[in-house]
Amino acid sequence: MPAPPAGPGVVPPFAAPPTEGRSARTWLGLGVGALALLLCCGGGGVAVVGLAISNMEAIQEQGRSVTDDYYRGLVERKYEQSYDALCDDAQRRESRAEFARRVSAEPRIDSYRVGEVDPVDLTVPVSVTFTGGGRADQEVTLEPDEQTGAMEVCGVS
Numbered sequence: 001m002p003a004p005p006a007g008p009g010v011v012p013p014f015a016a017p018p019t020e021g022r023s024a025r026t027w028l029g030l031g032v033g034a035l036a037l038l039l040c041c042g043g044g045g046v047a048v049v050g051l052a053i054s055n056m057e058a059i060q061e062q063g064r065s066v067t068d069d070y071y072r073g074l075v076e077r078k079y080e081q082s083y084d085a086l087c088d089d090a091q092r093r094e095s096r097a098e099f100a101r102r103v104s105a106e107p108r109i110d111s112y113r114v115g116e117v118d119p120v121d122l123t124v125p126v127s128v129t130f131t132g133g134g135r136a137d138q139e140v141t142l143e144p145d146e147q148t149g150a151m152e153v154c155g156v157s
Contacts, residue, residue: 063117087152
């Protein structure tokens with residue numbers, strides 16, 4: 001095979017690199033990258049939503065449970081149980097003996113029904129029936145314990 005002529009005006013065997021299929025591979029690569037990005041961001045978004053829902057359910061469960069413990073102690077006259085459900089601030093304001101004296105002097109609760117926890121205000125509505133048939137709607141204010149994070153009763157109005 002003879003050598004190609006040297007000098008100006010010589011035409012190489014290929015004037016430009018081949019471009020066949022090049023744009024298809026570029027678009028395929030961009031599509032795969034976008035799909036991976038979407039899966040990562042979408043998975044993170046789903047995880048955040050799942051965490052928020054789980055947290056709300058935990059607040060509901062803990063709030064209803066501690067409110068139930070508080071009122072069950074009052075109904076059964078186990079005032080230490082109700083006192084133990086109180087937050088630290090409420091316990092500092094009133095000793096265990098003072099609490100027992102105060103609640104034993106109040107109208108006796110015969111039954112109660114705990115409502116749904118308001119996760120924003122951390123309050124729980126409670127419908128109370130007193131011995132003798134009187135009824136009242138009360139609202140329990142909750143607060144998370146600083147050390148454990150568990151919900152505690154901080155007030156009843």
